[in-house]
Amino acid sequence: MSKSNILNNRTKENHCFSSLSKEFVANYHKIFNEVVDEALARIPYLHSIEIKNRIKKMAGYYALVEKPILAELFLIAYEMLEEPNNYNEVKKRQAYTLACVMEMCSCYFLIIDDMEDDSKIRRGKQCWHLLPDAGSSVCNDTCMLRSFIYELLLLNFPQTEGSKIIAYVNQIYFLSAVGQHLDMLTSEKQNYKNFTMDQFKKIAELKTSFPAIHSPIILALILANKDSKEAKQQVHDVCNDIGIFVQIKNDLMDLYSSNESDLKSSTDIQKGKCSWLAVKALEMCNIEQRRIFQDNYGNWDESCVRKIQELYDTLKLQEIYENEKQTQHENLIRKINELPPNAIPSADNYKKLISLMEKFQLA
Amino acid sequence: MSKSNILNNRTKENHCFSSLSKEFVANYHKIFNEVVDEALARIPYLHSIEIKNRIKKMAGYYALVEKPILAELFLIAYEMLEEPNNYNEVKKRQAYTLACVMEMCSCYFLIIDDMEDDSKIRRGKQCWHLLPDAGSSVCNDTCMLRSFIYELLLLNFPQTEGSKIIAYVNQIYFLSAVGQHLDMLTSEKQNYKNFTMDQFKKIAELKTSFPAIHSPIILALILANKDSKEAKQQVHDVCNDIGIFVQIKNDLMDLYSSNESDLKSSTDIQKGKCSWLAVKALEMCNIEQRRIFQDNYGNWDESCVRKIQELYDTLKLQEIYENEKQTQHENLIRKINELPPNAIPSADNYKKLISLMEKFQLA
Numbered sequence: 001m002s003k004s005n006i007l008n009n010r011t012k013e014n015h016c017f018s019s020l021s022k023e024f025v026a027n028y029h030k031i032f033n034e035v036v037d038e039a040l041a042r043i044p045y046l047h048s049i050e051i052k053n054r055i056k057k058m059a060g061y062y063a064l065v066e067k068p069i070l071a072e073l074f075l076i077a078y079e080m081l082e083e084p085n086n087y088n089e090v091k092k093r094q095a096y097t098l099a100c101v102m103e104m105c106s107c108y109f110l111i112i113d114d115m116e117d118d119s120k121i122r123r124g125k126q127c128w129h130l131l132p133d134a135g136s137s138v139c140n141d142t143c144m145l146r147s148f149i150y151e152l153l154l155l156n157f158p159q160t161e162g163s164k165i166i167a168y169v170n171q172i173y174f175l176s177a178v179g180q181h182l183d184m185l186t187s188e189k190q191n192y193k194n195f196t197m198d199q200f201k202k203i204a205e206l207k208t209s210f211p212a213i214h215s216p217i218i219l220a221l222i223l224a225n226k227d228s229k230e231a232k233q234q235v236h237d238v239c240n241d242i243g244i245f246v247q248i249k250n251d252l253m254d255l256y257s258s259n260e261s262d263l264k265s266s267t268d269i270q271k272g273k274c275s276w277l278a279v280k281a282l283e284m285c286n287i288e289q290r291r292i293f294q295d296n297y298g299n300w301d302e303s304c305v306r307k308i309q310e311l312y313d314t315l316k317l318q319e320i321y322e323n324e325k326q327t328q329h330e331n332l333i334r335k336i337n338e339l340p341p342n343a344i345p346s347a348d349n350y351k352k353l354i355s356l357m358e359k360f361q362l363a
Numbered sequence: 364m365s366k367s368n369i370l371n372n373r374t375k376e377n378h379c380f381s382s383l384s385k386e387f388v389a390n391y392h393k394i395f396n397e398v399v400d401e402a403l404a405r406i407p408y409l410h411s412i413e414i415k416n417r418i419k420k421m422a423g424y425y426a427l428v429e430k431p432i433l434a435e436l437f438l439i440a441y442e443m444l445e446e447p448n449n450y451n452e453v454k455k456r457q458a459y460t461l462a463c464v465m466e467m468c469s470c471y472f473l474i475i476d477d478m479e480d481d482s483k484i485r486r487g488k489q490c491w492h493l494l495p496d497a498g499s500s501v502c503n504d505t506c507m508l509r510s511f512i513y514e515l516l517l518l519n520f521p522q523t524e525g526s527k528i529i530a531y532v533n534q535i536y537f538l539s540a541v542g543q544h545l546d547m548l549t550s551e552k553q554n555y556k557n558f559t560m561d562q563f564k565k566i567a568e569l570k571t572s573f574p575a576i577h578s579p580i581i582l583a584l585i586l587a588n589k590d591s592k593e594a595k596q597q598v599h600d601v602c603n604d605i606g607i608f609v610q611i612k613n614d615l616m617d618l619y620s621s622n623e624s625d626l627k628s629s630t631d632i633q634k635g636k637c638s639w640l641a642v643k644a645l646e647m648c649n650i651e652q653r654r655i656f657q658d659n660y661g662n663w664d665e666s667c668v669r670k671i672q673e674l675y676d677t678l679k680l681q682e683i684y685e686n687e688k689q690t691q692h693e694n695l696i697r698k699i700n701e702l703p704p705n706a707i708p709s710a711d712n713y714k715k716l717i718s719l720m721e722k723f724q725l726a
Contacts, residue, residue: 045534050548051541112502133551139475139502140543146509147537154530163526167517171408174510178414180503185413188496 020092021075024099028068032060035100039152055148058128058141062110063103065123069360070106070216071099076356077220080349091223097156098165098219101149105169108145109176109211111138116184117271146173164222172211179206186274190298192282200279201244208250209243217345217353231344238335238350242357245328251275252321255309269308272298277317284315383455384438387462391431395423398463402515418511421491421504425473426466428486432723433469433579434462439719440583443712454586460519461528461582464512468532471508472539472574474501479547480634509536527585535574542569549637553661555645563642564607571613572606580708580716594707601698601713605720608691614638615684618672632671635661640680647678 024031036059040052078095114122115129115138129138153166183203186194217235221227254268255277268275281293292311296304312318332354339347387394399422403415441458477485478492478501492501516529546566549557580598584590617631618640631638644656655674659667675681695717702710 045538046541048541048545051544054544112506115502116499118499136479136481137544137547139478139505140540140547142502142506143475143509143536143540144544146506147533147540150533151537159526160522163522166529170510170513173506174514175408177503177506177510178409178411181414181417181500181507182411184500184503 018079020079020095021072024075024096025068025072028071029064031096032064032068032100032103035097035152036060039148039155042155043148043151051144054141055144058111058145059104059107059148061128062107062123062125063100065125067360068099068103070102070212073353073356073360074102074216074220075099077217077345077349077353078223080345080352081220081224081226083224086225094156095223097152098223101152101169102216102219104145104149104152105172106211108142108149108173109180111142111145112177113180116180117267119267161222161225164227165219168215168218168222172215175206176211179203179208179210183207183274187272187298190272192294192297195274195279195282197279197283200247200274200276203274204244204247205240208247209240212246213239213243213357221344226344228344234339234343235345238332238339241328241332241335242354245325246357248276248321248324251277252318255312256318269297269305270300276321277312280317280320281311281315285311289314381442383442383458384435387438387459388431388435391434392427394459395427395431395463395466398460398515399423402511402518405518406511406514414507417504418507421474421508422467422470422511424491425470425486425488426463428488430723431462431466433465433575436716436719436723437465437579437583438462440580440708440712440716441586443708443715444583444587444589446587449587457519458586460515461586464515464532465579465582467508467512467515468535469574471505471512471536472543474505474508475540476543479543480630482630524585524588527590528582531578531581531585535578538569539574542566542571542573546570546637550635550661553635555657555660558637558642558645560642560646563610563637563639566637567607567610568603571610572603575609576602576606576720584707589707591707597702597706598708601695601702604691604695604698605717608688609720611639611684611687614640615681618675619681632660632668633663639684640675643680643683644674644678648674652677 033056036056040046040055046052075095082091110122111128113119114127119127120130121127128134128141134141149169150166153162153169156162157165182199186199186203214235217239218227218232221231221235251268251273254266254275267273268277278293278297282290285293289311292307296307299305333351336347336350336354339350343350345353396419399419403409403418409415438458445454473485474491476482477490482490483493484490491497491504497504512532513529516525516532519525520528545562549562549566577598580602581590581595584594584598614631614636617629617638630636631640641656641660645653648656652674655670659670662668696714699710699713699717702713706713708716
């Protein structure tokens with residue numbers, strides 16, 4: 001890798017700590033490709049050009065078509081948490097590596113989830129498992145990607161810090177997969193007694209809260225060497241509800257925005273998913289409406305899907321969502337205001353992170 | 364877990380170092396289940412009983428239906444390498460954990476390979492991806508299994524040793540997946556110019572030599588703290604040919620023994636695999652025979668498969684294999700006899716390991 005590249009460029013501007021995330025976002029593709037290329041070149045036992053090209057293609061397949069929200073969230077949290085005295089070029093490189101890793105891990109799960117859900121389109125692209133050269137090799141592909149991410153971390157972090165990060169990244173893989181499995185299990189059984197708000201929250205916590213909301217902040221804490229047990233527990237307490245609410249929003253978006261664009265196809269009703277809409281509908285409906293739900297949910301027939309959509313409309317679920325959103329936001333702000341003055345991240349920083357999530361249309 | 368279990372049992376017999384592998388083999392299922400159960404109970408963030416049951420079922424799905432050859436090979440290598448003074452109950456537990464991990468990693472790849480190859484039967488059992496509750500969730504399942512194996516290692520090894528083992532296990536995942544991908548790529552393209560002995564050896568090295576022959580010895584070196592760069596290079600030099608020969612034997616077995624039992628279904632010809640038989644046939648055949656090969660290879664039609672089998676018979680490939688086997692064995696023994704007197708493992712130990720592989724019908 002050239003010494004003059006962005007990661008190594010020791011210009012005055014690059015030393016400005018608070019521009020870390022801005023610089024990353026402005027140069028995202030370039031940085032991402034450099035991080036990947038450099039690691040691919042440095043893994044001593046990896047020789048095949050075909051394999052290197054495939055890993056690179058896979059790593060960026062979904063990661064490079066949208067704004068790197070997870071990465072930006074992580075970098076802004078890190079900017080808030082790091083002591084200016086500890087910040088240097090090595091830390092910057094590590095922060096950028098971790099930012100890219102977060103996007104790659106997300107890509108890893110999108111590939112697996114799309115395969116499992118038999119999705120067709122994601123972020124405006126044909127899903128990975130539908131590519132002519134993917135198909136049944138998806139498991140093997142994701143195995144390579146995960147192995148590569150591990151090597152990437154190993155190459156960029158000293159042992160103690162690296163082990164901590166690798167252990168946390170393994171937890172992300174593990175819990176996300178557990179969430180995906182419980183999600184699949186709950187849908188498949190089509191036993192609507194299991195469609196409870198508790199079950200929905202459990203799945204949302206694993207599939208969304210943990211990988212998308214907790215992890216950018218926890219990884220920033222680790223990189224800033226402020227990952228005490230208390231700090232991590234606090235992130236969990238504050239952020240869990242946000243993640244669940246993000247999942248509720250995702251479920252609404254799946255239905256109400258997917259007709260407008262082909263960025264992601266809507267299939268929650270057809271697949272009988274334990275979505276917030278389904279759970280809320282079951283909580284609210286009368287005997288007749290419950291019969292309609294049971295007769296039509298989890299069915300690919302268009303008239304069945306329409307009947308479920310009509311039921312959701314009758315029950316005014318969108319309106320209920322708007323009200324709950326307001327209450328949830330107020331509860332969250334109250335919780336943050338009650339944090340002790342020495343909280344890490346501080347109450348102010350939590351508020352900034354939340355408004356950032358809102359800006360990203362996450363929360 | 365009960366304090367009186369096998370792993371903790373401090374009887375006189377258990378202190379007898381050389382009985383390590385024998386005791387393991389005699390109590391394999393019990394030890395395996397204890398290792399898995401204990402780790403599942405200790406992972407702090409894993410709560411769901413359904414998930415724990417699924418991981419346990421998957422970990423042992425192929426691992427518990429045959430003799431644990433990889434595990435035994437590793438334990439015998441470790442018995443040879445460890446200094447008796449360093450051996451204690453902690454080391455024993457670690458050795459058993461690693462032995463089980465090797466069988467689980469093997470299981471992980473069998474699940475992925477069978478999915479990719481669309482195999483039906485493995486070790487007399489229906490392949491994992493064909494189970495009613497598996498299907499498209501194979502990627503997610505293997506993600507959970509791999510995450511679990513990582514936690515298992517983390518729980519049983521101190522940081523420095525653990526990091527080394529985890530890094531090596533990642534290399535096993537990575538290289539095996541690379542081998543599987545190259546195997547698939549070479550078959551799919553059906554470009555017989557790529558069916559060279561070099562390409563066959565490259566795939567065999569990645570898919571077989573490295574995970575099945577090198578890794579038990581390298582992991583034993585790591586556990587015995589004798590994993591110098593020289594020792595690892597020597598294992599590579601001595602063992603690589605063995606692994607390639609194991610793959611040649613596998614390819615022959617695929618064809619010539621699969622009619623006799625239903626332990627594994629034969630599909631190399633149908634799938635157009637770059638097998639030793641195909642490569643050797645292409646090396647030897649005349650223009651007319653090459654035409655027969657090109658017209659019939661990689662086809663599921665029974666008459667095509669029969670024509671390829673007849674071609675192999677005409678070319679006397681089984682006889683050629685027997686001759687090459689003899690030459691290869693002589694070369695190997697010569698190579699071992701030329702090792703320096705301070706080689707680790709020693710020449711004598713290499714010979715013992717090889718006769719063990721022969722006993723296991725590996726080499």
